Amino acid sequence: MSDPVLYSERGSSWWPVLWGPVFAALGLVVEQLTLGPRNVAMWVLVGLALAVAAAIWAYGRRRLLAVSLTRSELVLGREQLATDRITAVREVGAPVGARVLGGSWTVPKGTGEIPLRLDDDTVVLAWARNSEVLSEELAKLVGEKSEL
CATH class of the missing domain: 1.10.287 (Helix Hairpins)
Structure with a gap:
């Protein structure tokens, strides 16, 4: 399912x-x-x-610009990221040169960036047109996982 x-x-x-x-x-x-x-x-x-x-x-x-989030994975363009690899969404700084998810060199035009800290302590940039809503949904998922 x-x-x-x-x-x-x-x-x-x-x-x-x-x-x-x-x-x-x-x-x-x-x-x-x-x-x-x-x-x-x-x-x-x-x-x-x-x-x-x-x-x-x-x-x-x-x-290339489709975004989808389920409990198990975040799909940005051509790239899939398991949500259990995400450790932090809020208060994550975006270092210069952080890798952009989705296979692009930069965050697509017209989208907002969302820095994510992964389980290997690297920071990657997710993106969405409505970045606030995606950030909230990701924060809920990270919060749910930390409570388990």
Whole structure:
């Protein structure tokens, strides 16, 4: 049985895939209203190309920027961390050069960093768009484990 999800963020939604076809449809409408040749096939291809590019972008963001927390693990992007390795969430300083969880060099833009002390006394940086809520959930988990 899998653990219940305590905190979750999708990296992106799929609605940006619609931008390309909408812009292509607007271009087609403008072209239909003006004098000159009609290039319907070109606008269809432009809409499809933009939709494919946006789908690749959204898929990448969903894989690399997704955050999930259960009782047993914290998943940040491509990296999984067992929650029993986390020893402290509050009052942990973030040293210069601390490793960022998720496989990135820096904390992703638009997210807040959460320093975590691990059982081997290293400090790593977790991140989330709503870092306060994730920090609270992690603190509850660490508090629960210390009481056991």
